[in-house]
Amino acid sequence: MNDMNHDSYVTADGRTIGGVVMEMKNITLRFGGVVAIQDISFDIRQGEIRAIIGPNGAGKSSMLNVISGFYNPQEGDVFYHGKKRKPMRPYQVARQGIARTFQNIALFEGMSVLDNIMTGRLHQMKAGLFSQALWAGRANREEVENREAVEKIIDFLEIQSIRKTPVGRLPYGLKKRVELARALAAEPSILLLDEPMAGMNVEEKEDMSRFILDVNDEFGTTIALIEHDMGVVMDLSDRVVVMDYGKKIGDGTPDDVRNNQAVIDAYLGVAHD
């Protein structure tokens, strides 16, 4: 697999997968004495859907947090567009075009759906405090322009009717969708999804899967996701990383991973002798 690292290729369903956009090299993350991630390396290619799977406590969410800059690993480097990323604050990472959703929904409960999604577009809004104070010139123009962009996403995710509803009043499934909308509003080059389908019923999962595929297809967004539902992962993703106890135990296409003995052992359990 390594020999095709920088060439693009075309998938069976006709999408073009480009070169490597993000590469994790020998990442190790510790909390005190606990090793959450141990010497993990993998890459994410332009336009692909990359899944990270593994049993509970395998370190998947920590990995996502490393990518989004929330945790800075003690060892190892993150390469983004071929350049080594220096340790930075999460908001700086976001500014580089990495958006994400959260395992336990992290919407701003006191704001309306529209305002929540508008927060996703903070990088596109550059009007100064003074201009905003007078609601004149740039501030006013930006507000309208970005509203138009946000309305497109609202249409895309079919949440027009709840635009002005306070987020606190929404049911779980819709909240997840609004969170996706907020991440999309940033027009990210990499979208990180932390268990986008956790706690959903079958129809909601189907909806969400469709949205994820559509996002990837229509906007060409690179997606890295964590998911527990094996069926969904195998259907959606182009390549899968498997983690167990903070270590990488498998990496490859869904079929590769399915037949990997280490992965089977991790999921089904194996007698240690």
Next chain:
Amino acid sequence: MPEQLIFGMEVFLNGLMAGVLYALVALGFVLIYKASGIFNYAQGVMALFSALTLVGIMEGQVPFGHLINAIFGTEIHGFGWHVPAFAAILLTMGVMILLAVIVQKCVFRHLVGQEPIILFMATIGLAYFLEGVGDIMWGSEIKKLDVGLPQGINTLIDETTFGWFGYGFFIDNLDIVATVIAALLVTALVIFAQYTKQGRAMRAVADDHQAALSVGISLNFVWVMVWSVAGFVALVAGIMWGTKSGVQFSLSLIALKALPVLMLGGFTSIPGAIVGGLIIGVGEKLFEFAIGPMVGGATENWFAYVLALIFLVFRPQGLFGEKIIERV
């Protein structure tokens, strides 16, 4: 030995004694915070309220006398009896327990699950309410409190230090008593929390409300108990302070000093409250002694807060707190 150093030592000792009083109030905060996650701004006013009540009972004042007079045009002031200090303290404790029940029933039972900052603001409201009630019940003039604690200069220390340095230290007997009582109180609280059934229930609730409920601990009971214990601590602090400087409104402001103490020591740590209290007490006395005269004095007004602020910027979890790992 240079004179300044000897004065400095005296200031240091007095600071330690003052620190004990701060620690005493801070202890009440820690108790309530540990058991219910409520940052009880009203703790200082509770000390004031208990001291007011104690004086009122001892002097045989008629509660709400002022108000009754205003409404009915009567001229009642007192029952005309004097209650001995010990009995009055017991009665006051009864009032504080009653207060705990009322506070729990009327306020915090309705605020379960609210954000901490909302609870905090509710306790500010409670502080105002209590202050008003205390004033209307017992009148707002400055009162003298004397429950028979020894007061005045400790001659033994005075003479001994005079023998050593040629200068007698002024240490108030009351401060010594306060220190002893505070030490006893802390020991008793630790024993209570560690070794009694109620204490274990309290710690369980502090750890996890839901889990405590599921093993059959009554949250209401534990909270009332904790507020009562905090009321008791407030009463002790109220007696000490009231004896020292009279029972008056400024008592609740002095008690505010317990807040920086907590910030230093961490909200959940009893040893932290004590060490923090001592640091603040000594720090502000020494600072006033050394720097105060250069900048116009009265630095005790703000020193504790600024110290805590600066300290927190460098160590947000306090002296004894654990490093907080943030999660998403």
Next chain:
Amino acid sequence: MFYREAGDFKTSYKEDNQTFPIKFDRYRYYAVMFLAFAVVPFIVNDYWVNAIFLPFLIYSIAAIGLNILTGYCGQVSLGTGGFMAVGAYACYKLMTVFPEVSIIIHVLLAGGVTAFVCILFGLPSLRIKGFYLAVATLAAQFFLVWLFNRVPWFYNYSASGQINSPERTVLDIAVTGPNTDAWAKYMFCLVFLTFCALVARNLTRGSVGRKWMAIRDMDIAAEIIGVNPLKAKISAFGVSGFFVGIAGALLFAVYLGAAEAGDSFGITKSFLVLFMIIIGGLGSIFGSFAGAAFLVLLPVLLKNVLVGTLGWPTDLAAHFEFIIVGGLIITFLILEPHGLAQLWRVAKEKLRLWPFPH
């Protein structure tokens, strides 16, 4: 007259973003503005201005300021009194050092100075949160008041330690000093309040406001989606300080005329303004007005009823005020954490559908 949005279609996002999207609200707003600017100044007398209107206008500005910091950005401050003192003393120094410059500039600059001081004390908010921060702001309160009491330069070495506001004019009409007409004071403060309220409204509906609210609702998530917490919090402290400083300057220069830091800007002032926004409604400009009106009117009302009608002693009435205010704070937090503003919103929502239940 129907309170409806039906038929009032929005054809552009600009229209949808306006302050009062419902026609009736818009008209009522114009009516209030007309009353405030064109009717009230001609009919008020000294008592009304000094007992009710001035404190209401000035505390509204302070409440808007604190509401931006606490209600919108979620940073509780107990230092409002101290920051108002900064505004007052800055204004005093400017008025006495540059007597030829317009008082309007002085008041605005006083706001600027306060914004700066507020930012300084707000810097620790990056590291400390919640009530740790609330207690930290107490440091600002006690330190600032001490500073203004102890450093004579601030009160121009006056023997009493007080600051007194000299007479200053706008368009040749006195707005400060002992010879000022009631209506002039009123108009002066009203203009500032209108300015502050509009600025606050504009900021809170735009991207800055959304950053503040994001920090308030979930600071960690806000940072991960790209809000720079330092900038967001600092801007909230700055804007809040600007308003609070203006309020402090007006309180001293126009309303009190003479002030002393400990008496006029003590910790009780911090709590008063905090209570205004709790009762009025956290995170609501209208709530700032409502809360200020409520807590300005309450003591006047109590005094009139208890002292005036029932003949109680004044101190008793004052203690009653404590009980009532404390009780109301608790009641509001229990029943309606969003305050009067939420009650108003609920009433409007009902009215929009009236007379149909759904």
